[in-house]
Amino acid sequence: MKNVLITGAAGFLGSHLCDKFIEEGFKVIGMDNLITGDLKNIEHLMKLENFEFYHHDVSKFVHVPDDLDYILHFASPASPIDYLKIPIQTLKVGSLGTHNLLGLAKAKGARLLIASTSEVYGDPLVHPQTEDYYGNVNTIGPRGVYDEAKRFQESITMAYHRFHGLETRIVRIFNTYGPRMRLNDGRVIPAFIGQALRGEDLTVFGDGSQTRSFCYVDDQVEGIYRLLMSDYAEPINIGNPYEISILDFAKEIIKLTGTDQKLIFKPLPKDDPMQRQPDISKAKSILSWEPKVEREEGMKLTYQYFKSLSKEELRRSEHKDFTDRNKR
Numbered sequence: 482m483k484n485v486l487i488t489g490a491a492g493f494l495g496s497h498l499c500d501k502f503i504e505e506g507f508k509v510i511g512m513d514n515l516i517t518g519d520l521k522n523i524e525h526l527m528k529l530e531n532f533e534f535y536h537h538d539v540s541k542f543v544h545v546p547d548d549l550d551y552i553l554h555f556a557s558p559a560s561p562i563d564y565l566k567i568p569i570q571t572l573k574v575g576s577l578g579t580h581n582l583l584g585l586a587k588a589k590g591a592r593l594l595i596a597s598t599s600e601v602y603g604d605p606l607v608h609p610q611t612e613d614y615y616g617n618v619n620t621i622g623p624r625g626v627y628d629e630a631k632r633f634q635e636s637i638t639m640a641y642h643r644f645h646g647l648e649t650r651i652v653r654i655f656n657t658y659g660p661r662m663r664l665n666d667g668r669v670i671p672a673f674i675g676q677a678l679r680g681e682d683l684t685v686f687g688d689g690s691q692t693r694s695f696c697y698v699d700d701q702v703e704g705i706y707r708l709l710m711s712d713y714a715e716p717i718n719i720g721n722p723y724e725i726s727i728l729d730f731a732k733e734i735i736k737l738t739g740t741d742q743k744l745i746f747k748p749l750p751k752d753d754p755m756q757r758q759p760d761i762s763k764a765k766s767i768l769s770w771e772p773k774v775e776r777e778e779g780m781k782l783t784y785q786y787f788k789s790l791s792k793e794e795l796r797r798s799e800h801k802d803f804t805d806r807n808k809r
Contacts, residue, residue: 482531484547486510486591488539488582489555491518493661494596494654494701498553499523501702503532510545513556514538516570517563522661539578540570549591551709554582557596557630561750562667568626575630576637583641583649592648594709595638597716599655599757600628609724609758612653612716622752635716642714650708655720655759659698659779660786669693670780673731674787677738687749689728693757696721697779700772707768720759721772737780 485502489495490511495518502509508531511523515536526532537543539556557574558564564571579595586593602610603618618628635651642649658670665675676683696719704719725733731744764770 482506482508483550484508484510485551485553486512486545486549486585487553487555488512488578489518489557489596490534491515491520491522492555492559493522493659493663494559494657494698495555496522496661497659497698497702498555498705499526499532501706503529505706507531508547509533510535510547510549512537512539512543516567517558517560517663517666519663539581540573541581543581543585545585545589549585549589552582552586552589552591552593553596553705553709554579554593554634555596558627559598560663560666560668561624562665564627565623568623571626572630575634579634579637583637583647586649587641587645587647592650592709593638594650594652594705595634597631597635597651597653598627599653599718599720599759600624600754601632601635601653602754603628604752604754605756608756609722609760610718611760612718612763619752624752639714649714650711651714651716652705652708653716653718653759654701655696655718656693656757657696657698657701657720659783661698662783664787664790669727669730670695670783671787673734674738674784677734677740677742678787680740680742682743682745683731683734684745684747685727685731686747686753687727688746689731689744690726691749691753691755692724692726693730694721694724694759695776695779696772697774697776697782700774704764704768704770707770708764711768713763713767717763717767718759718761719764719770720761721776722759722761723776724756724758725776733780737784
C-alpha cells in the first residue's frame with residue numbers, strides 16, 4: 482500500500498481527493514489547520530484504517546513519520562472572502578508551506594503535486610488561457626496576496642525540480658464546484674444558490690458580462706490524479722472549457738431553483754478578471770483527460786447538496802460579506 486499526504490484535506494477539493502485516493506487503495510494522511518477546512522468533510526474517513534489525520538499548519542515545520550510516495554499540496558485559502566480576511570496566512574502557506582513540503586518531499590523521495598490556479602493569469606489579455614501565457618496580475622492589489630502566493634509556489638516548485646531533480650507536478654485549477662463547497666465562501670455558485678435558498682434577489686457585479694468556466698469536482702479530481710501519475714512536470718490547466726457569462730449563469734440558477742428572484746447589479750470589484758476559460762489541449766493530449774459532467778447535471782447535484790444543509794447553516798451564511806463573490 483502506497484502512502485499519500487494530502488494537505489488541505491478537510492477543504493472542498495482536498496476532501497474529495499482523500500476519497501479518490503482511498504478508493505484507489507492508498508493509505509491517506511490528511512493534514513489541515515482547519516482555518517477554512519471543516520472536519521465534517523472527512524468525518525466519514527476517520528474510522529478507516531488507511532486514513533490518518535494531522536491537525537497542523539504547513540507554514541510551520543512539517544514532520545510525518547511514515548514513508549511517503551506522493552504529496553498533494555492543497556492547503557490554501559481559495560475564496561476571496563478567506564484570502565482577503567487572512568492575507569498574511571495566504572502568502573505564508575503559498576511560500577513557507579510550499580517550501581516545507583518541498584523539503585519533506587526531497588527527504589522522503591516523494592513526488593509532489595502543487596495546486597496552482599487560473600488566478601496566475603490575472604485579468605487575462607489572452608483568451609482562452611494557455612499554459613504558456615505569463616498573465617496580467619496586479620502584484621500589490623488586494624487579490625495579489627493569493628495570485629502572487631500561487632505564482633511564487635510555481636516558481637519554487639520548478640526550482641526544486643530543476644536544481645534537486647525532485648519529481649514535481651503543477652495543476653492550474655479553474656473554477657470548480659460541487660458538494661462540500663462552503664455556502665458562505667464568497668464564490669459565485671454557493672453565493673447565488675445561498676441567495677436563492679434564502680429567497681433573496683441575486684447580486685451580479687458589474688454588468689454580468691464577465692465569464693467563468695465551471696468544472697464539476699469529480700472531473701477535476703480525475704484530472705489531478707492523472708497529472709500526478711503522469712511524467713509531465715510543467716503546469717497543466719485542468720478545467721472545463723465551456724464558458725458562460727455571470728449574467729447568463731445567474732439566470733440558470735433562477736431556473737434551476739425554481740425561484741422568481743430578480744437580479745441586482747453592483748460595481749465590479751477591483752482587478753476582477755473579465756474572462757476565465759482554460760485551453761485544455763495539453764490535458765487532452767498528455768493526460769487523455771477532458772471533463773465529462775455537463776453543467777446541468779453537476780449543478781443539480783450541487784443544488785441538492787446545498788438544499789440538504791440545515792436551516793442554521795443557511796441562516797449563518799446570510800451574514801457573510803459577499804463583496805467579491807463573482808471573483809471565482
